[in-house]
Amino acid sequence: MDILDLATIRRHLDIDAVRQDCERNFDEYSKGNSVVPPVGYLAFPDGECHIKYGFIKGDPYFVVKIAAGFYRNVDKGLKPSTGMMLICSTETGYPLAVLNDEGHLTDMRTAIAGSIAAKFLAPAGIRRIGIVGAGIQARLQLECLRSITDCRRVLVWNRTLANAEGLVRSLSDSNLDAQVAEDLEHLVRSSNLIVTTTPAKEPLICADWVQAGTHITAVGADAPGKQELDEALMEKADICVVDSASQCIDHGETHTAIANGLIDASKLVELGDVIGGRATGRETPEQVSIADLTGVAVQDIAIATSVYERWRQA
């Protein structure tokens, strides 16, 4: 069994290659060619741990991913999110490699999924990218969007202003023209690609603010009780795309909209079906589209496998 540390993992992580593998795996997932049991979940006084696992039928590997979030870690000088991924053989069951990624691969595959949603759903002319939240995920979403769009104008909003300022400052040596938004409404009204990356438990974005021709990707609602978008927005949207219909109905942005009878599950389209051409994404520049991403094990499988195979080849 091989052990790959974070530095090694970073060296063998190619965002565009992983994006391609993630698209393929979303497609396989929506076609029913994957085995992805319900997410394992452990709750602790100060945090939580998700265990995601599964495989694509016919592939040589299965992956078990452990991702923990402990929000008090920052008080101890530690990263709040951590984890690791394990690659095993589907032919012998043997563990082949531990990817001790310290949560980085989970952060990256989430950001890469955001860029896939933008690639398939955002309008052709992205004028401005609005980023809601100013943590690691906000930065990574911007990084992964680079090869999807030429747009370099970015507005950042965060509940704590200083953190938004910090993210903008840290982007000063990138070639992004990033600014702090005066308020969230302004960000929403003036951006046509919006990515929400917060752990909010109450809706931040009002449906009324969202202009025609906007795409919003929401990645924050990865567990029950989390919500970033006004549920009326799911009703207003022309296109509601989800990474996993079953998960999003259970605990994504979609959950409240369906529970309150604002939309019907038949309105949901899986991202893999859009990628595979079995469902229609955006059809006109004026449509409002939403991508509700809760995180599916097939993304973990894609990124772990990509890094592992590149490391083996090197």
Added chain:
Amino acid sequence: MDILDLATIRRHLDIDAVRQDCERNFDEYSKGNSVVPPVGYLAFPDGECHIKYGFIKGDPYFVVKIAAGFYRNVDKGLKPSTGMMLICSTETGYPLAVLNDEGHLTDMRTAIAGSIAAKFLAPAGIRRIGIVGAGIQARLQLECLRSITDCRRVLVWNRTLANAEGLVRSLSDSNLDAQVAEDLEHLVRSSNLIVTTTPAKEPLICADWVQAGTHITAVGADAPGKQELDEALMEKADICVVDSASQCIDHGETHTAIANGLIDASKLVELGDVIGGRATGRETPEQVSIADLTGVAVQDIAIATSVYERWRQA
């Protein structure tokens, strides 16, 4: 994150210490002081993988255990069962250690649970130990019973006679008086402590064969479809002990007996309740007792934690 290989794990594995920790964890489990979600399960063309995870409330560690069984591995010169255990902090979520035990700790904790069942349920005077099956688990059950009973007379039965002979031969330099049973009925009739360790999918042991004053521990039925004991035996038994009532009703020996209406769930007693003194085990030498062990994450937690702490102290 530390990596412990199998040789290191073996050096820090103390059977009696783990038995004590397993007893404590069975007790906590049955008192409701543990968090043990349903077992994660992946099925492959040639094998299966179980993911067991959880923690004892208030403890500093949680454990995620991956155990795979791929029966065609023997054709490739590989062990059929493999796996690893991961120890993480319940305070920060950080992975602390990978125990690359190659499935050994799962084999050991199963055998140790068998010895706990014998300690609490077997009659006082064990005349002969009957072992059904001749694989790794059969050998380990005998090893773990050594400090529980002075009985050294052993009968071994296996569907493939050569394997039974092989196990008996390999025990020749132990101080056990081990012999191959002429047939399974003879083994059952002449042993008062019986341990079944096979992957049988149809009952092997007839209820009629079992004499008064016998204790039987069955460890084979760890997944749906497996069964070693005639379900009528659960009805005949005076005491039906289970490691986990919910698991055993779902897929243990107990499953068929309850599904066929032979016994009621109220007949089941959890091993942790016997250990903790909240339920009665054997009361007379004549009683027939059964222990149906399907394997619970609290055993994995006990053995992984014990090895890890002994390694850290050394």
